[in-house]
Amino acid sequence: MTASGSAANPVPVITIDGPSGSGKGTVAQILATELGWHFLDSGALYRILAFAAQQRGIPLDDQAKLADLALTLPVTFSTTDAKITLDGVDIKDEIRTETAGNAASQVAVIPSVRSALLARQRAFRIAPGLVADGRDMGTVVFPEAPVKVFLTASAEERARRRYNQLIEKGLDANLPTLVADIAERDQRDTTRTVAPLVPAMDAEIVDTSELDIAQTVTRVRNLIRQRLSM
Ligand code: C5P
16 A cells, blocks of 8 residues: 655645535544544634634734734644643533634634644644645645545535534524525635635545435545555
8 A cells, every 4th residue: 555645744645625514524534534544623723713712802803812822722632532622621512613613714814823823734744644624725734635625515405414413412503594604604714815715726526415424435535545546
């Protein structure tokens, strides 16, 4: 089995980008586990940053303070029990709400915040490999990745999936509000000037509207096998 990285960093990366609710997080996690590779949930970094800012009373448009916080954010990701801690406290569930997602997308429009988080994201590239999930993994953070996937699905289907996830977790959910939230977040993510949500030129685009998770995983797995000769 050979897996190609780049000349500068031989550790291979698979990037899985796409909008909220496209299934990328679940698919990326399953594939990382299957391969025994590391996993980067880059959205969690933006969510944690927004959460930490709100805790500290920093407005979500205070660019200088947010960029400073992004550089020093006392966050840890556990590889064994999926815990994410901020200041030593587990905040995994708090950052999963729609409110946290919306706050994340507000801080994510700030260029200095994005560049402050670059090094943190690239630090996840550790042997034997990395599966990176986000919006700009293939375009900005790991542009030389040998496998790039862009998962997408209709806004209605993505809202329906989010609704089911929230209800399963026992959280409050309202479908029309979710559709509106998703549309608003898509609009902000695709039109921002820095690292907008667009597929990389060399990404394989997979529409998951009609696919379940197992079918999506199979499609992406086949692509990985082809591209990495596994
Ligand atoms: O993927 P997730 O829903 O957790 O991301 C939350 C928000 O963080 C997104 O709506 C997006 O604005 C931002 N984000 C980003 N770049 C990434 C990952 C997430 O701008 N690589």
